Amino acid sequence: MPEIIVQAETFDMGAMLNRFAGRQVNAGAVVSFSGIVRDVATGDLNAMEIEHYPGMTERALAKIADEAMDRWSLADAFILHRHGRMGPGETIMMVATASRHRADAFAAAEFLMDYLKSRAPFWKKELTSDGAAWVEARDEDEDALSRWQSGG
Amino acid sequence: MIELRYFAWLRERVGTGHETVETEAATVADLIEELKARDEGYAFAFSDTGAIxxxxxxELVAFDAPLAGAREVAFFPPMTGG
Structure with a gap:
């Protein structure tokens, strides 16, 4: 069963990764990805605020993780995503996958990220000295899904 | 009665995060038309349906999804997680 955590609090990605890796008994490979709040081009990001849809968020993440478990030979998967206010450099989210061999863990981690970006109900807002602006979805994020839909 | 939820800039434009409505709309698209007809605020919020x-x-659905039996309908911009 993949583990899904949605929380406002900060987290220690190293500790979470050790916890995930530590409970694997039949996996030779663990892959992880972490998303970090980056500054805006003008360099004056004060904070990022992430809104989400409580209830649907957990369901959507569980569905994406289950899909990854079905498509690859995975021992386990983990998704943690924060919401609320966070500063530049803070960790927003992480995914981790575990498998017998690395190819499955790498591919599944990329799949989780591609789907999570445009199918999990989170919305980012950047707060700078100029005010607040919603981050717009990028066409590339939607395009990234197509490679998993054709033949994958 | 259907519970409506709005998120991100759609919530800001509508002016509330949730409300309960009585509707005869058969599909999501019909419901959007009903909401747009309410007043200028809703008409503005839903003016670019390609961005909604x-x-x-x-569960994420297409605009032609039926509303029969639906308890909760949510509208929001394209998601930007990760």
């Missing part, structure tokens, strides 16, 4: 996504009972 919808969920029925917390």
């Amino acid at each position: 996504r919808a969920a029925v009972d917390q």
